[in-house]
Amino acid sequence: MLPGNIGYSLSVYIVCIVIFMSVGHALLGILARGPAHGYDLKREHDLRFPGAKPLAYGQVYATLARLERDGHVEIAETAQGGGPERTVYALTPEGRRTLDDWLEQVEPAGPYPADELVRKTITALHLGTDAVGFLAHQRAQHMARMRELVRAQTVVAELGAQIALDHTIAHLDADLRWLETAAARVAPKGKVHT
Amino acid sequence: MTEVILSTRAVEKSFGRTQALRGVSLELARGEVLAVTGPSGGGKSTLLHCLSGILRPEAGEVRYGGQRVDDLAEAPRTRLRRREFGIVLQFGQLVPELTVEQNVALPLLLEGHDRSAARTAARAWLDRLDVGKLAEALPGELSGGEAQRAALARALVTGPQVVFADEPTGALDTVGGEALLDVLLSTTRERGASVVLVTHDNRVAAHADREVVLVDGAFTAAGVRS
Numbered sequence: 060m061l062p063g064n065i066g067y068s069l070s071v072y073i074v075c076i077v078i079f080m081s082v083g084h085a086l087l088g089i090l091a092r093g094p095a096h097g098y099d100l101k102r103e104h105d106l107r108f109p110g111a112k113p114l115a116y117g118q119v120y121a122t123l124a125r126l127e128r129d130g131h132v133e134i135a136e137t138a139q140g141g142g143p144e145r146t147v148y149a150l151t152p153e154g155r156r157t158l159d160d161w162l163e164q165v166e167p168a169g170p171y172p173a174d175e176l177v178r179k180t181i182t183a184l185h186l187g188t189d190a191v192g193f194l195a196h197q198r199a200q201h202m203a204r205m206r207e208l209v210r211a212q213t214v215v216a217e218l219g220a221q222i223a224l225d226h227t228i229a230h231l232d233a234d235l236r237w238l239e240t241a242a243a244r245v246a247p248k249g250k251v252h253t
Numbered sequence: 254m255t256e257v258i259l260s261t262r263a264v265e266k267s268f269g270r271t272q273a274l275r276g277v278s279l280e281l282a283r284g285e286v287l288a289v290t291g292p293s294g295g296g297k298s299t300l301l302h303c304l305s306g307i308l309r310p311e312a313g314e315v316r317y318g319g320q321r322v323d324d325l326a327e328a329p330r331t332r333l334r335r336r337e338f339g340i341v342l343q344f345g346q347l348v349p350e351l352t353v354e355q356n357v358a359l360p361l362l363l364e365g366h367d368r369s370a371a372r373t374a375a376r377a378w379l380d381r382l383d384v385g386k387l388a389e390a391l392p393g394e395l396s397g398g399e400a401q402r403a404a405l406a407r408a409l410v411t412g413p414q415v416v417f418a419d420e421p422t423g424a425l426d427t428v429g430g431e432a433l434l435d436v437l438l439s440t441t442r443e444r445g446a447s448v449v450l451v452t453h454d455n456r457v458a459a460h461a462d463r464e465v466v467l468v469d470g471a472f473t474a475a476g477v478r479s
Contacts, residue, residue, distance in 0.1 A: 193471070205459040213435070225427075228456060235455045242291060 082114065083122050087131060087150060087158040094135040094149040097123060109211060109220050110227025119127055131157055178233065180241055194242040201235050255282040257319075258447055259304060259415055264313035264323075265297050273299040275470040276313065281415070286438060286448040288461035296470040297451045298419055304449060305338050305417045306330045317415075335360055337447075339408030341437070343420040347392035349405060354379065354388040357407045364411065378406035382436055398429040405437055416441050419451045427456075434460055 080103075089095060089103045124134040131154030136147040150158070175228045176197060184189035190217045208228050215221055258266060259281040261329075266274040273296045281287055289297050300448055302308040303315060306322060309330075315323040322333060334340075347356045357375035360369065379385045382402040384395075392400055409414055418437060422430030438460060441448050458464050466473045 202455065202459060202464065205455055209456060209459040212431075232455055239292070 060176060082118065082125055083131075084158065084161045085120055086119070086126065087154050087161075090132060090148060090150040091155065094147045096138075096145045096147045098145075100148075106217070107219050108223045109215060110208065110224050122139070130154070180245070184245065190245050191242060194238050194245065198238045198242070201231060201238060205231055205235065219249065231237065257281065258283045258317070259449075260301075260316045261304065261310075261315050264300075264303055264310040264315065265295075266303055266308060266310045268299075273470050274303065274310065277467075277470070277472065278313075279304075279465065279472075281447050281449065283447055284442070284445045285463065286442070286450060286461045288458035288464040289449060289451045289467060290453060290455070290464055291467035291473075293453065295467040297453075297467050299470075300391075300467060301417050301449060301451050305340060305415075306334045307340075311360045321461075335364060336411060337414050339411065339413035339416040339423045340417040341401070341404050341408045341416065343423040344397075344400070347400060347407070347450050349392050352389050352391060353384065353395070353403045356392065356403060357410055360407060360411050374410055375406065378410050379403065382406050383438070397424045397431060401425065401433050402436065405433070405440075409440060412444070413446060415447045415449065417449045417451075420453070421450070422452070422454065422457055430454075430457070433461075 085104055085107070086100050089100055089107075095103070097116065100123075101114045101116060101119045104119075105111075112166055123132060127134070127148070132148045133151050134146055135149035138145040138147060180190050180194060183193055205228070208224060208231065212221065212224050212228070215224060257280045261277055261279045263273070263276045263278055264274050265276055268361070271326060277296075279300075289300060291297055299308065302325070303310050306315070311324055313323075314321055317333065317337065322330065325333065347353070348359070351359070354372065354375050357367075357378060358371040361371035361374060366374075376385065376388060379388050382405060384399050384402045384406070387395060387399055387403070392403070395403065401424070405421075408418075410430060416437070421437060422433055425433060438448065448461075450457065452458050
């Protein structure tokens with residue numbers, strides 16, 4: 060395997076761990092209010108973070124399995140009604156400590172790595188293809204998403220959900236500003252000479 | 254078919270050797286909220302001033318309700334502005350020597366309404382915009398958000414068909430800006446009035462029905478109607 064591929068695999072692995080950990084902590088936070096089963100956890104998570112991608116059930120159960128393995132949650136009850144079996148999970152004292160530690164920890168400022176927008180624009184500039192057009196179309200796409208989010212903001216009443224939407228909107232706005240700055244810089248030049 | 258209330262055709266405007274607008278053509282529908290965005294110096298405010306009759310373009314035409322208005326003399330243009338248009342600017346621009354209520358009543362008094370009726374209407378709009386308790390205050394005693402609400406009351410008191418807002422949330426924080434925008438759009442939409450919203454803030458622009466982007470005095474892209 061090439062060294063570049065190793066680096067890529069490592070970064071993907073780290074991103075997966077970070078996402079996994081963050082979802083795990085969010086679920087611990089929900090369980091801190093009382094025991095719940097997977098369906099309720101997913102629903103509450105999606106309500107709390109309306110700007111985020113809805114959790115897949117597979118992700119919820121995989122995360123719960125890991126949390127149980129690490130002693131952060133335990134099975135409180137297995138309900139067997141008319142329908143499928145439902146496992147109710149509860150927070151353990153160890154899980155509560157992990158949650159409190161996470162809440163107290165300050166997060167590092169984001170690494171803001173070159174994402175797909177940046178890679179695409181720079182590649183287009185080097186190739187002399189239509190970077191200006193790409194930036195304009197991308198801006199329209201981002202503005203369409205911004206419209207959806209500001210509409211959602213007018214109907215979301217719960218404070219936590221409003222704050223989560225503010226966060227998504229602020230990051231989208233940062234991308235939009237970057238797209239506009241990039242378009243202004245690129246317009247007179249057209250392409251980068253290598 | 255949607256009724257066009259305000260339009261421009263090939264409007265040009267220069268300041269000295271700087272060409273601020275280069276052949277701008279635009280149509281605003283009745284009840285439409287249009288955002289005009291773009292970088293500083295791109296011509297946004299100049300376009301708003303030409304549309305609202307504050308400035309006269311050197312070439313092209315501006316029509317309101319199908320009638321040409323850019324060639325009107327100063328006095329009828331001022332009357333048109335006072336009767337049909339409401340204008341909100343970034344810092345409110347209230348008259349500092351007058352109370353908030355007197356500021357809001359002013360456009361009605363200039364139109365010849367009697368003092369008592371003007372005062373009643375001003376008070377009703379101030380109450381509607383949650384600043385009724387500040388009616389007797391002077392503009393210097395208001396916060397940025399309060400001053401903008403008072404300026405909005407002044408813009409709406411005459412029942413305008415078109416409201417022009419130039420960076421109305423520019424001096425406010427995010428939450429204060431959202432609240433003002435909410436009031437501005439809900440009151441104008443409810444009355445079926447149109448809004449031209451000049452802004453460099455994408456979050457504000459996202460509230461509009463349509464967006465046009467002005468760069469170097471010309472449109473670069475027309476946003477999709479949402």
